[in-house]
Amino acid sequence: MSSPIASTRFSFLDRSRTREGHDGPQALRDTVVLAREVESLGYHRFWVSEHHSVPGVAGSAPTVLAAAVAAATSAIRVGTGGVMLPNHQPLVVAEQFGVLASLFPGRIDMGLGRSVGFTDGVRRALGHGKEDAEDFPGRLAELLGWIDGTQQAHPQVHARPAEGLRIPAYVLAIGEGAAVAAAAGLPLVIGDLRGREKVLRAIEVYRRDFLPSARAERPEVIVSGTVAVAGSAEAARRLLVPEAWAMAYARTHGSFPPLAPAEEIERRTMTAKERELYERGLDGHIHGTEEQVTEQLERAIEETGADEVLVTTSTYDREALVDSLRRLAGIAGLRH
Numbered sequence: 001m002s003s004p005i006a007s008t009r010f011s012f013l014d015r016s017r018t019r020e021g022h023d024g025p026q027a028l029r030d031t032v033v034l035a036r037e038v039e040s041l042g043y044h045r046f047w048v049s050e051h052h053s054v055p056g057v058a059g060s061a062p063t064v065l066a067a068a069v070a071a072a073t074s075a076i077r078v079g080t081g082g083v084m085l086p087n088h089q090p091l092v093v094a095e096q097f098g099v100l101a102s103l104f105p106g107r108i109d110m111g112l113g114r115s116v117g118f119t120d121g122v123r124r125a126l127g128h129g130k131e132d133a134e135d136f137p138g139r140l141a142e143l144l145g146w147i148d149g150t151q152q153a154h155p156q157v158h159a160r161p162a163e164g165l166r167i168p169a170y171v172l173a174i175g176e177g178a179a180v181a182a183a184a185g186l187p188l189v190i191g192d193l194r195g196r197e198k199v200l201r202a203i204e205v206y207r208r209d210f211l212p213s214a215r216a217e218r219p220e221v222i223v224s225g226t227v228a229v230a231g232s233a234e235a236a237r238r239l240l241v242p243e244a245w246a247m248a249y250a251r252t253h254g255s256f257p258p259l260a261p262a263e264e265i266e267r268r269t270m271t272a273k274e275r276e277l278y279e280r281g282l283d284g285h286i287h288g289t290e291e292q293v294t295e296q297l298e299r300a301i302e303e304t305g306a307d308e309v310l311v312t313t314s315t316y317d318r319e320a321l322v323d324s325l326r327r328l329a330g331i332a333g334l335r336h
Contacts, residue, residue: 004301005294009308010332011045012038012325013081013224016059017243017314018258024058028065030318031058035069037322039076042334044308046073047081047111053122056246056256063096070104079109081189081224081310082172085139086116086132091159094146098162111189112140113172114180137180144169144184144215169215170222178202185213189310191224193300194284199223203304223300224310228287229327230320236287238262239324242316244281248274259316294331 018027035046048065051057062080070078101108114136117123145151146159171181172189181188188206210219230236241262250256286296315321
């Protein structure tokens with residue numbers, strides 16, 4: 001029996017994390033360099049994210065960064081994971097993707113999410129509140145209408161050059177967004193793989209309620225999560241250390257720090273709460289040697305029925321990250 005991995009696409013989402021000694025501008029340049037590496041390894045797509053006023057994340061303008069990534073690559077699909085639609089006017093989002101799709105035809109993906117700013121101050125600065133996230137289905141329908149040329153709310157107004165272009169759309173979800181994707185007849189991007197039971201429930205709802213559309217005739221599921229592959233289980237675990245500590249620090253200090261080297265973090269004295277959150281942050285990710293990761297991936301794909309795995313690994317050591325992606329490409333049989 002063939003492995004389910006062989007029939008599954010693999011892609012990468014980079015969050016442009018800053019690292020100690022490497023500022024935000026360098027993080028964005030690192031994202032572009034990484035995209036070239038990911039393309040050379042044969043991955044299906046490379047996506048970038050949207051965060052506002054987060055000290056440890058440089059990616060605040062995903063459509064701008066996607067343009068830079070697409071210009072630096074030649075064949076890999078490029079997109080957003082995602083543009084947070086409550087933060088933007090749907091017309092402007094349609095125009096931005098219209099420009100991207102015109103400049104890089106056949107390569108642009110429009111990944112869309114429902115999150116708003118992380119704090120009240122950020123939300124006020126963006127001019128949007130939590131209530132805007134509740135209207136995500138309406139904003140999504142308006143955006144698709146601008147692109148399809150079917151919107152009726154603003155007669156004589158057109159999203160140029162987007163109108164009439166075929167721009168694939170994807171809905172990012174953690175839970176309730178699965179129903180939105182199903183009702184809109186769009187592919188679902190869901191994570192993360194650590195919360196497997198919650199993910200499986202959402203996928204079940206999505207497949208059950210999916211309404212075929214002109215954009216997707218059948219349900220399509222992309223599962224997202226951290227995957228770390230190395231020559232030993234311990235080396236793979238060390239790839240997880242910088243992000244696990246950053247999350248633990250953020251939850252205890254209210255500030256998301258740049259990624260630090262694993263060896264520096266392992267020498268730190270942590271409070272009991274920090275240690276608890278840090279250890280929890282290391283648990284549940286797909287990681288290990290090629291053999292171990294193959295087994296874990298097969299289980300995840302079989303359980304979720306995923307059409308694609310969107311890898312989101314963040315770590316300090318870029319050489320180790322690229323090596324992990326190279327080993328994963330080997331597991332997946334990607335052409336490069």
